[in-house]
Amino acid sequence: xxxxxxxxxxxxxxxxxxxxxxxxxxxxxxxxxxxxxxxxxxxxxxxxxxxxxxxxxxxxxxxxxxxxxxxxxxxxxxxxxxxxxxxxxxxxxxxxxxxxxxxxxxxxxx
Numbered sequence: 001x002x003x004x005x006x007x008x009x010x011x012x013x014x015x016x017x018x019x020x021x022x023x024x025x026x027x028x029x030x031x032x033x034x035x036x037x038x039x040x041x042x043x044x045x046x047x048x049x050x051x052x053x054x055x056x057x058x059x060x061x062x063x064x065x066x067x068x069x070x071x072x073x074x075x076x077x078x079x080x081x082x083x084x085x086x087x088x089x090x091x092x093x094x095x096x097x098x099x100x101x102x103x104x105x106x107x108x109x110x
Contacts, residue, residue, distance in 0.1 A: 016062060017062060017063050020059040020060055020061075020062050020063065021059075021060065023059040024056055024057050024058070024059045024060050027055075027056035027058075027059070028053060028056040028057075028101075030056070031049070031052040031053045031055075031056045032053065032101075034049070035048075035049050036048040036049060036052070044084075046080045046081045046083070046084035046085070046097075047077050047078075047080065047081035049080055049097075050073075050076035050077040050078070050079060050080030050081060050097075050100070051073055051076065051077040053076050053080075053101060054069065054072045054073030054074075054075075054076040054077060054104075055069075055073060057069045057072060057073075057108060060108065064108055064109070065110065067110055068107055068108040068109060068110040069108065071107045071110055072104045072105075072107040072108055075100070075104050075107060076100055076101070076104055079100045079104075080097055080100055083096045083097065083100065084096075084097070
């Protein structure tokens with residue numbers, strides 16, 4: 001998210017913009033730390049995981065358009081859910097989800 005802030009038009013002295021980037025980073029860290037199994041009878045739900053990671057970008061609405069966040073939410077929800085359903089190797093699953101997190105950041109610039 002810090003790289004996102006540097007790549008967009010957030011002025012270095014725009015305190016609100018940078019606070020929103022920091023808030024989004026904190027929400028992303030929180031969303032990464034759970035697979036929402038406590039809501040789904042101890043079953044990991046990677047669709048919800050992707051959705052919440054996408055929604056962690058909501059504080060950035062002060063600097064970007066909402067359709068970028070929507071696009072990222074959709075791609076991450078479907079991508080993480082399908083990736084985790086199709087891949088049985090835990091290490092490859094984690095690498096794939098990490099790739100989706102970083103590869104979808106440019107969608108926020110739509």
